[in-house]
Amino acid sequence: MKEMRHNVFLVIICFFGASLALLVAYGFFFEPNDVEIHDVYIQDDRLAQILAGKVVAQISDMHMGATGRREQSVMKILAKLDPDIIFLTGDYVSWNGDYKPALQFLSGLRAKMGIWAVMGDYDYSNSRKSCLFCHRANSVEFTDINSMKFLRNVSEQIKLPNGPLIIAGIDNENEDVPDIKIINALNNSDLPTIVLSHNPLTFDLVSDDARLLMLSGDTHGGQIPLPSWFWRLIRYEKNARYSQGLFRQGNKQMFVSRGIGWSHLPFRILRKPEVAVLHFTD
Amino acid sequence: MRLIILLTSLMLGLLNGCTKSTPHELMLFDFENDSDLDHLEWRCHTLYSLSSNHSTHGSMSLKMDLFPSDYPGLYSLLLVKNWRTYNILSFDIYNTAQQAVQITVRIDDQKKNQEYADRYSRNFMIASGQNKITIPLTTLLTKDSKRHLDLSHIHRLYIFASHPTTRLTLYIDAIKLTK
Numbered sequence: 470m471k472e473m474r475h476n477v478f479l480v481i482i483c484f485f486g487a488s489l490a491l492l493v494a495y496g497f498f499f500e501p502n503d504v505e506i507h508d509v510y511i512q513d514d515r516l517a518q519i520l521a522g523k524v525v526a527q528i529s530d531m532h533m534g535a536t537g538r539r540e541q542s543v544m545k546i547l548a549k550l551d552p553d554i555i556f557l558t559g560d561y562v563s564w565n566g567d568y569k570p571a572l573q574f575l576s577g578l579r580a581k582m583g584i585w586a587v588m589g590d591y592d593y594s595n596s597r598k599s600c601l602f603c604h605r606a607n608s609v610e611f612t613d614i615n616s617m618k619f620l621r622n623v624s625e626q627i628k629l630p631n632g633p634l635i636i637a638g639i640d641n642e643n644e645d646v647p648d649i650k651i652i653n654a655l656n657n658s659d660l661p662t663i664v665l666s667h668n669p670l671t672f673d674l675v676s677d678d679a680r681l682l683m684l685s686g687d688t689h690g691g692q693i694p695l696p697s698w699f700w701r702l703i704r705y706e707k708n709a710r711y712s713q714g715l716f717r718q719g720n721k722q723m724f725v726s727r728g729i730g731w732s733h734l735p736f737r738i739l740r741k742p743e744v745a746v747l748h749f750t751d
Numbered sequence: 752m753r754l755i756i757l758l759t760s761l762m763l764g765l766l767n768g769c770t771k772s773t774p775h776e777l778m779l780f781d782f783e784n785d786s787d788l789d790h791l792e793w794r795c796h797t798l799y800s801l802s803s804n805h806s807t808h809g810s811m812s813l814k815m816d817l818f819p820s821d822y823p824g825l826y827s828l829l830l831v832k833n834w835r836t837y838n839i840l841s842f843d844i845y846n847t848a849q850q851a852v853q854i855t856v857r858i859d860d861q862k863k864n865q866e867y868a869d870r871y872s873r874n875f876m877i878a879s880g881q882n883k884i885t886i887p888l889t890t891l892l893t894k895d896s897k898r899h900l901d902l903s904h905i906h907r908l909y910i911f912a913s914h915p916t917t918r919l920t921l922y923i924d925a926i927k928l929t930k
Binding site: 595596597599600603607608609621 | 791
């Protein structure tokens with residue numbers, strides 16, 4: 470009887486041990502490369518009027534060190550989607566890493582109506598190399614290796630068949646000091662507006678009355694599900710409040726993407742990398 | 752007698768160890784190597800490059816092309832943050848324009864971005880041609896004159912033009928601290 474109890478205990482220990490090992494293996498080797506399409510439905514009649522029927526994709530937080538399975542999956546998904554617009558919300562490189570793979574990846578992106586982007590804090594980890602996103606090396610000439618428009622605390626109005634759309638970008642070069650001029654301009658915008666901001670905490674700086682959609686990233690959805698109090702404890706306020714998904718406050722809305730890559734640990738559980746596809750409804 | 756000599760030598764040795772000597776001059780940037788450019792914050796509307804023109808130390812200087820914008824200029828990442836043992840900050844600056852241009856020197860003693868009133872900020876007129884800027888460290892007061900900068904924690908040194916309306920080209924060399 471005693472031996473049987475001992476055997477049952479051993480089986481339970483083995484079961485939990487094996488489950489944990491499987492979970493860790495899944496988190497390290499499978500989920501970080503399992504890029505999914507995330508359909509996001511955004512209720513906004515003004516944006517719906519202009520963008521209904523258009524394929525609008527958002528990519529965030531590539532954190533590329535090299536081009537691998539994950540990046541190839543993203544390219545395959547985009548080729549299948551054939552997007553009209555791509556929005557990129559920063560962190561294309563790993564911290565102070567090689568910029569070449571990211572620049573190569575970005576040069577391969579195509580969208581029928583255009584690609585707009587902002588940079589994240591990681592992209593400025595080597596400020597000299599960060600210039601290469603827009604410029605030729607050691608030159609003020611604009612690069613021709615990619616076709617995207619980087620928005621650094623500026624907005625631009627694009628004319629679409631159903632009306633004008635404002636696309637603004639809030640820069641993340643200095644996280645402590647967001648540009649107040651662009652925030653004020655957004656607060657007073659009368660036209661349908663989409664704002665790109667790598668850091669989701671910028672959402673708090675915009676007036677609740679401003680009718681706009683902000684697209685953000687930076688959090689990776691936490692990479693694993695953890696409670697808000699934990700993020701607060703380690704002073705990750707952005708994860709505590711805006712870890713992932715859609716947020717609404719007053720008239721303003723924000724979608725925070727889980728992104729594609731990872732930082733700190735190559736590990737994801739229940740937080741799959743995603744290419745977000747934005748659908749606008751009345 | 753031997754004991755006295757031994758003890759005196761020991762005391763002198765200890766004293767020498769305690770008063771660690773610092774060099775008379777400390778070069779913060781001499782812009783001789785390409786790696787110096789990695790210690791600058793690269794921002795839009797300023798292009799940095801090394802040049803053999805207008806060098807005052809070694810064979811190279813920093814060429815800065817400033818384009819019309821808010822505050823283009825030199826934003827340095829300081830490797831030496833303790834300036835306490837020095838008395839003067841100086842640098843050489845060459846203005847290629849025919850007329851004088853105004854530059855601002857900003858120095859912060861805190862890591863977080865400081866309010867305008869709580870940082871050192873002073874304007875200098877740079878005449879056409881070669882200029883030398885000398886700033887005694889005792890004059891590093893905050894803009895509101897309420898306090899001296901903490902010389903043991905200098906975090907930022909910025910040298911920039913304010914809202915230039917045309918492209919400016921400036922050469923900077925030998926940013927140094929001296930006793």
